[in-house]
Amino acid sequence: xxxxxxxxxxxxxxxxxxxxxxxxxxxxxxxxxxxxxxxxxxxxxxxxxxxxxxxxxxxxxxxxxxxxxxxxxxxxxxxxxxxxxxxxxxxxxxxxxxxxxxxxxxxxxxxxxxxxxxxxxxxxxxxxxxxxxxxxxxxxxxxxxxxxxxxxxxxxxxxxxxxxxxxxxxxxxxxxxxxxxxxxxxxxxxxxxxxxxxxxxxxxxxxxxxxxxxxxxxxxxxxxxxxxxxxxxxxxxxxxxxxxxxxxxxxxxxxxxxxxxxxxxxxxxxxxxxxxxxxxxxxxxxxxxxxxxxxxxxxxxxxxxxxxxxxxxxxxxxxxxxxxxxxxxxxxxxxxxxxxxxxxxxxxxxxxxxxxxxxxxxxxxxxxxxxxxxxxxxxxxxxxxxxxxxxxxxxxxxxxxxxxxxxxxxxxxxxxxxxxxxxxxxxxxxxxxxxxxxxxxxxxx
Amino acid sequence: xxxxxxxxxxxxxxxxxxxxxxxxxxxxxxxxxxxxxxxxxxxxxxxxxxxxxxxxxxxxxxxxxxxxxxxxxxxxxxxxxxxxxxxxxxxxxxxxxxxxxxxxxxxxxxxxxxxxxxxxxxxxxxxxxxxxxxxxxxxxxxxxxxxxxxxxxxxxxxxxxxxxxxxxxxxxxxxxxxxxxxxxxxxxxxxxxxxxxxxxxxxxxxxxxxxxxxxxxxxxxxxxxxxxxxxxxxxxxxxxxxxxxxxxxxxxxxxxxxxxxxxxxxxxxxxxx
Ligand SMILES: Nc1ncnc2c1ncn2[C@@H]1O[C@H](COP(=O)(O)OP(=O)(O)O)[C@@H](O)[C@H]1O
Ligand SMILES: [Mg+2]
Numbered sequence: 001x002x003x004x005x006x007x008x009x010x011x012x013x014x015x016x017x018x019x020x021x022x023x024x025x026x027x028x029x030x031x032x033x034x035x036x037x038x039x040x041x042x043x044x045x046x047x048x049x050x051x052x053x054x055x056x057x058x059x060x061x062x063x064x065x066x067x068x069x070x071x072x073x074x075x076x077x078x079x080x081x082x083x084x085x086x087x088x089x090x091x092x093x094x095x096x097x098x099x100x101x102x103x104x105x106x107x108x109x110x111x112x113x114x115x116x117x118x119x120x121x122x123x124x125x126x127x128x129x130x131x132x133x134x135x136x137x138x139x140x141x142x143x144x145x146x147x148x149x150x151x152x153x154x155x156x157x158x159x160x161x162x163x164x165x166x167x168x169x170x171x172x173x174x175x176x177x178x179x180x181x182x183x184x185x186x187x188x189x190x191x192x193x194x195x196x197x198x199x200x201x202x203x204x205x206x207x208x209x210x211x212x213x214x215x216x217x218x219x220x221x222x223x224x225x226x227x228x229x230x231x232x233x234x235x236x237x238x239x240x241x242x243x244x245x246x247x248x249x250x251x252x253x254x255x256x257x258x259x260x261x262x263x264x265x266x267x268x269x270x271x272x273x274x275x276x277x278x279x280x281x282x283x284x285x286x287x288x289x290x291x292x293x294x295x296x297x298x299x300x301x302x303x304x305x306x307x308x309x310x311x312x313x314x315x316x317x318x319x320x321x322x323x324x325x326x327x328x329x330x331x332x333x334x335x336x337x338x339x340x341x342x343x344x345x346x347x348x349x350x351x352x353x354x355x356x357x358x359x360x361x362x363x364x365x366x367x368x369x370x371x372x373x374x375x376x377x378x379x380x381x382x383x384x385x386x387x388x389x390x391x392x393x394x395x396x397x398x399x400x401x402x403x404x405x406x407x408x409x410x411x412x413x414x415x416x417x418x419x420x421x422x423x424x425x426x427x428x429x430x431x432x433x434x435x436x437x438x439x440x441x442x443x444x445x
Numbered sequence: 446x447x448x449x450x451x452x453x454x455x456x457x458x459x460x461x462x463x464x465x466x467x468x469x470x471x472x473x474x475x476x477x478x479x480x481x482x483x484x485x486x487x488x489x490x491x492x493x494x495x496x497x498x499x500x501x502x503x504x505x506x507x508x509x510x511x512x513x514x515x516x517x518x519x520x521x522x523x524x525x526x527x528x529x530x531x532x533x534x535x536x537x538x539x540x541x542x543x544x545x546x547x548x549x550x551x552x553x554x555x556x557x558x559x560x561x562x563x564x565x566x567x568x569x570x571x572x573x574x575x576x577x578x579x580x581x582x583x584x585x586x587x588x589x590x591x592x593x594x595x596x597x598x599x600x601x602x603x604x605x606x607x608x609x610x611x612x613x614x615x616x617x618x619x620x621x622x623x624x625x626x627x628x629x630x631x632x633x634x635x636x637x638x639x640x641x642x643x644x645x646x647x648x649x650x651x652x653x654x655x656x657x658x659x660x661x662x663x664x665x666x667x668x669x670x671x672x673x674x675x676x677x678x679x680x681x682x683x684x685x686x687x688x689x690x691x692x693x694x695x696x697x698x699x700x701x702x703x704x705x706x707x708x709x710x711x712x713x714x715x716x717x718x
Contacts (some may be wrong), residue, residue: 382518387555387605390515391569391621392543401568405559405604412559 070330070362073298075140079106079151082144091143094324094356096292099263102183103211103239106148109182113208116174122165123198129155134189138215139243142267142298146241149211152185156213159200163193163219170199170227170416177208177236186212186240190226194219194247199416200226205260207233212240216254220247220274226254227414231426232261239265246306248274255414256312257423258285258293259430265294270308275337277306283325284410286430287353289318296326297342301335307369310342313410315403316353323355330362331371339369346377347406400431462493463530463546463628465514465661471524472506472513483509485686486525491629491661498672498697499665501683502705507665508552510683511633515549516542529629544573546628550618550635552665557605562617563587565605566624573625590623593653595646611638619650630654631663636671648674669701685712 076082085104087097097104119125128134135156141147159171177184192198196219204210218224230238238261246252258264270279285293299308314323327342346355359373380402388398407427411420472484483506491497501507513520514527516539527534529545537545557565566587571577578586591598594616606614615635622630632651636644648671654660655675664675672680672694680696681688682705689708690696 383555384557386517386539387551387557388565388569389539390543390549390551391565391625392540392572393568394540394572395538397568397572398540401560401565402557405557408559409604410559 073142075142077140077147077150079141079144079147082147085144091296094294095265096263096322099237099292100145100239100265102209103145103148103237106144106152107183108152109185111178111180111182111184111208113175113177113184113186113204113210114206116172116176118169118172120167120169120171122162122167122196123171124158124160124162126158126160127155128158128189132156134158134191135187138189139245139269139271141213141241142269143241145211145239145265146213146267149185149213149240150187152183152211153187153213154185156187156189159188159190161190161192161196161198163196165193165196165198167196167198170201170225170419172201172203174203174205175210175212177204177206177210177232179207181209183209183211186210188212188214190214190216190224192217192219192222192224195221197223198225200224201416201419202226202228203231204229204238205231205233207236209237210240212238213242214240215243216245216252218244218246218250218252218277221249222247223251224253225415226252227416227419228254228256228266229419229423230256230258230261230264230266232264234260234262236261237263239263240267242266242268244268244270244279246270246272246277246279249276251278251280253280253413254282255410256281256283256285256295257411257414258283258295259423259426261293262290263292263294265292265296267296267298269298269300271300272303272306275303275305277303279306279308280413281308281310281312282410282413283312283314284407285312285314285323286407286427287314287316287318287321287323288430289321292322292324294324294326296324297328299329299340299342300332301330301338301340302332304335305337306335307339308342309340310344311410311413312344313346313406314344314355315347315349315406316355317349319350319352321350321353325355325357325375327359327373327375328362329360329371329373331364331368333364336365336367337369338365338371340371342373344375345406347403348377348379349403403431404428462659463661464493465489465491465534465547465629465663466528467510467514467525468527469525470510470513470522470527472509473521473523474509474519480521482523483520483686484513487687489663489681489688491663493628493659493661495679496655496662496664496675496677497679497681498677499663499681499683499688500667500669500697500700502709503667505683506686507667507683508633509686511549511552511631511663511665514542514631515539515547540572543625543627544575548622548625548627548630550615550622550630550632552633552635552637554606554609554614554618556607558607560605561602562605563601566601566621569621570624586624587620590620590650594620594623594650595642596620612640612643615639615643615647616650619647622654623650626654627660629661629663631665633665634667635664636666636668644671645674651675669697672697682708684708685715 085092141150190200216226244252283295287293310327312325325344329340331338342359344357355377357375359375361373384402385398411423414420467487467489470484470487473480473482475481522535596616677694680692682690
């Protein structure tokens, strides 16, 4: 079975994991004239020969054949270097441009989110002005929205965790929208010293138009979990670029939970500053009628012996609910010993919802431990429902258990019990409001 | 073979002994032109207190029989009847069948991500009993059954069948049978893939259920190995979608020595005729 480049179906039964199909030369994939801002190709070639077959828990040894070197992704701190997107660009083609427009126009504003912070011992919250050397060292913005956020925020809030600190509880930044129509521009830097261990929770709520950049600098051998909860009020628009720079032998875990808002579009990038780093990117999203939720990932393996693992799961309900997941992983020639796997699953609960899922793997060295991806979009897994019902559980309860479990599977990676409980309760409420879950057809693959 | 004289009692009547009756059951898989008949007229009666072994080669339709009784939507019943204490099982939904007292230990138990074993067991017990079991006694019951099945207590916090070894999956199936206390238990190759220790532990679990009485057991197996631990009252040889021979425990010994070859040959000739 070859990897399906786009999984836009709303009716397929959840498919088996698919083996990876390495993409061919990016040069062959870019449409003519797309130019420098095309970003990584998002259309993998159909199964081309030696595939690096891998499934979770199973490695392919020896690795797949290299696939050549794709064009670099354009990045700049200058918003105008990107031009104003029209919606035809590869990176914007899924996004509803009208709704995101305020975040691309770039009108300056003094609007802010209301901050509520919980800072355990060993954590410092400060700010730096524009032009501070710290900001110069951050990975550059990859699109106009991110470049505007970097520029218009005029500096950055900085969370510093001292080297070797072991926090007794998570750092929590509650970021609440105030209902202003003006765009809030924000930039946050989380700097975690070597050998420190920290969890940082960004808890977004309220009504806002928010363009926020977040950069996490993970010191050597540090262990950092960044949780970003998008629990926005209806009508909120949130876009932003998240970067992680993972130090030598460090572990970075990101958990993105997108539930609320009208439009959320997050770009999460990972790069490794030294060998031995590990990155886990988890995400859950739940789109209702009218919501657009877009998560774009880019993991850049450029040094040896690093691992990445991506698991994103989403559910959609209601006419015109829309989700987009783009998972780009690049393994550069120097990144020998890389091990990577990415998986995206979408559960379509009602007719009329649409999930796009585009995994893409660029492999430029054969000397990797393993690389694979899988993507599946569909209805309930009927074998799961049958199993539960065969134990006396009625079909409606069985469906709720399965959807709940579908989310819990990811939420349980957060590792903060109170937050996990709150998010699951919020998901339960959403499921409770789901009409006719009991009338969902039971289809058998 | 037991004589079929008992008239139906309602499913609600306690402990007078349930009876599962399968008559001339025909089942197909696949749709339209691809439909393929797998069961070709199965007759079988299982009463409370009896243990029936169904033995047959791979692909003979044993799992199809088990799934059809449990109501898996993949299988289409094209003829015949299945009743439990006179009630039409085929009219019931999957969950109604379980609540009526049918239990299927599956050959390939299904993973349910994000749903913990303890949550699953409690939800199932609540559904079967019609009310939530008292927390204190329930926790004690689960713990004691798990101990007897030599399962690690941390098992309850894991997700249903996720990452379970073959043996853990089968123990988990028997744990459910112990806790849900069915009237008729169908065990589909519960023995396959088990090492000797696991086979003993799982068999002891089944025997505890039998000793408590009032349960009919339909033990589906490919090998005679498990029958050393669980002595059947009746053995049915299942070939090519139907029962081709019936006898007592001694029939299992004959199969042990001779295999299914003669039955398969006869079935092949029968097909040509
Ligand atoms: N979904 C299906 N589609 C087509 N054939 C099937 C399907 N399920 C089972 N079969 C076929 O039905 C026959 C009986 O299978 P099964 O009941 O699993 O046998 P057993 O349990 O005795 O090994 C086999 O030939 C198998 O290939
Ligand atoms: Mg079978």
